[in-house]
Amino acid sequence: MARVLVVGGGIAGDSLALMLGRAGWTVTVAEIAPAPRTGGQTVDLRGDCRDVLDELGLLPAALACLVPQAGAAWIDADERRLAEMPVTAFDGGGLVSREELLRTDLARILHEAAGPNVTHRFGETVDALEDTPDGVLARFRSGTAEEFDLVVGADGAHSRVRALRFGPEEHHRKPLGLAHAWFTLPERPGTPPLDGWFLIHNAPGRRSVAARPGRPGEQEIGLTFATDTLPPRQDREARFALLDRTFADVGWRTAEFLAAARQAEDFALDTFDQIRMPSWHDGRVVLLGDSAWCASPLSGLGTALALRGAATLATALTATALTAPGHLPAAFAVFERAMRPRVTSAQQLPPGRLASVAPETALGIRLNAFAMRALQARPLRPLVRRAMATTEHGRTPSGTPSAA
Structure with a gap:
């Protein structure tokens, strides 16, 4: 029975572990977090997300966790709709x-579906990977070492596995010029309701503040701003100070959000980047999800690519016999041939996508709002539908060119 190490217990890693475990493989998932990760924004169940979850028999569980949605609205500082x-x-x-659920709920569904062939080790990651005649020796941060037939790096855009096997992150990272903070805000008496609407307030200087529906009694908050670099991850105070400086003069509910960020258990902050690599495998080590191809949240396809990538890799691997090492390169080749076109499409952000998310000027903000209205005008609807039909799984028109 093949022994597989999956580094990273996110959507991609847990999906692959579930699939390989069902196929009879022995799977170990090493996740550096001390427990299953929570937090994250909503996940759109259109396209590959729905299809793969349906194939796994998990679609009913996902549909039971949907967050009611009314739509998206762009607003000014007084919450007037533009x-x-x-x-x-x-x-x-x-x-x-119409069908969106929180990432934390999708992660829980995948984690709970893991069968007896899957073992999770929380608070653990790898510090070294060494090839052996029959596999890969993984040296864990805890001080132990084990040999596996295959190692999968599914540990995100800042992948430890990728750094160990394919070189420093800067060799593969393409920064997009924006950073994004997100967290959950508990509603209190007096908290303005969202009534199902995803509200977006843009301020000059490429700054955006957003609130969207979460679980009952909660709102999901996002703060987007222009930068390629951030203070060290461990220096939380410096990160909060950066947000305070950046958004000090922004209106609407921004002061409320900045104060709440410091109290949020699931607060996260990262840059919008893409990961581009000529190959996703080396020997018996292969990358999956954002570790291999992060398209950035701006693509709207991160979870879809993670799920479809896991399904594609699992199918390719289970069609080979790992007892015959020569079969692994063929499995990886099948995986890459299937996923490369999807990844390439997702990474080709529509013209003006960055400007539509965070316009530079007050005029750009007004023009972006005008573009959102104009897109929905009757004469343009057929053109937009045709454009959407040519993109990967109907990418939303939110990336329409803006004159910002």
Whole structure:
């Protein structure tokens, strides 16, 4: 029975572990977090997300966790609506889907579905990977070492496995010029309701503040701003200070959000980057999900690529016999041939995508709102539908060119 180490217990890693475990493989998942990760924004169940979850028999569980959605609205500092896009726009193909659930719920569903062949080790990662005649020797941070037939790096855009096997992150990272903070805000008496709407307030200087529906009694908050670099991950105070400086003069509910960020258990902050690599495998080590191909949250396809990538890799691997090492390169080749076109498409952000997320000027903000309204005008609807049909799984029109 093949022994596989999956480094990273996120959507991609747990999906692959579940699939290989069902196929009879012995799977160990090493996750550096001390427990299953929570937090994250909503996940759109259109396209590959729905298809793969249906194949796994987990779609009913995901549908039971849907967050009610009304649509997206762009607002000014007084919460007056500059433009809105309801979930019914473009026959349900707009920015917000009718079927969205929180990433934390999807992660829980995948984690709980793991069978007896899957073992999770929390608070653990790898410090070294050494090839052996029959596999890969993984030296863990805890001080132990074990040999595996295959190692999968599914540990995100800042992948430890990728750094160990394929070189420093800067060799593969393409920064997109924006950073994003996100966290959950518990509603209290007096908290303005969202009524199902994803509200977006843009401020000059490429700054965006957003709130969208979460679980009952919660709102999911996002703060986006222009930068390629951030203070060290362990220096939380420096990160909060950066947010305070950046958004000090932004109106709407921004002061409320900045104060809440410091109290949020699931606060996260990262840059918007893409990971681009000529190959996703080396020997018996292969990368999966954001470790291999991060398209950035701006693509709207990160979870879809993680799920479809896991399914594609699992299918390719289970069609080979790991007892015959020569079969692994063929499995990896099948995996890459299938996923490369999807990844390439997802990484080709529509013109103006960055400007539409965080316009530079007050004029750009107004023009972006005008573009969101104009897209939904009757004469343009057929053109938008045709454009969406040519993109990967109906990418939403939120990346339409903006004159910002």
